[in-house]
Amino acid sequence: MPQTATKRRLISLYRHLFRHFGPQRWWPARSRFEVIVGAILTQNTAWVNVERAIAAMRGARLLNPRGIDAAPQEQLAQLIRSSGYYNMKAKCLKQFTQFLQTRYSGSLQRMCRAELQRLRPELLGISGIGEETADSILLYAGGRPIFVVDAYTRRVLERHGLSTEKTPYGAIQRLFMTHLPANPTLFNEYHALLVAVGKTYCRKTPLCDSCPLRYDLPKESPLLS
């Protein structure tokens, strides 16, 4: 498929999503640090359960790098219990604050200004932070023009014939980043809108009949009701 066709299609999908769902205004958080905590806690977890965990951390005055660093991992784990995988996530939070202190003197400001080619691998070096979480931090906390790929993104693209289940994370990310302007605001809304359509229509059992993206479906897609 010619590049321009894919480009027009990706832009068209975005416009239809935006028209249907309106602006999503991610990321819901009071601070940049809270965005990062949320990005870690929401891994394979419903957001409502993350909100409870963040509220508990705030109540314990641990919603900051020094607090997390000082708290015993077991206490942190209990506070974030509602978000699931709490032992792994508590360890990850402490590893991140250690990293932030060691590598960027505890300054999120400095971290977010670092070269992407350096910062992204650094984040991936933290156990518990994979590609999606790293890119969520870069985009939603750092305001960097990085496209976040998640399970919803994959499902929508597959059903519209733009990828397969074997397509690597980086290839899907490149699909968006090579065809769209490197605009953090656009990437922010686009990802959030893909989550919205994934929850509402592009479910495991799809609801294509009423989906705002049904116009783009491949004609020959017997699976899709």
Place this chain on the structure above:
DNA sequence: GTCCGGGACG
């Protein structure tokens, strides 16, 4: 492929 995991929702 298997494990981590509580909570919302049906």
Place this chain on the structure above:
DNA sequence: CGTCCAGGAC
């Protein structure tokens, strides 16, 4: 009761 969730490590 069963399913699913803004994934990642081994």
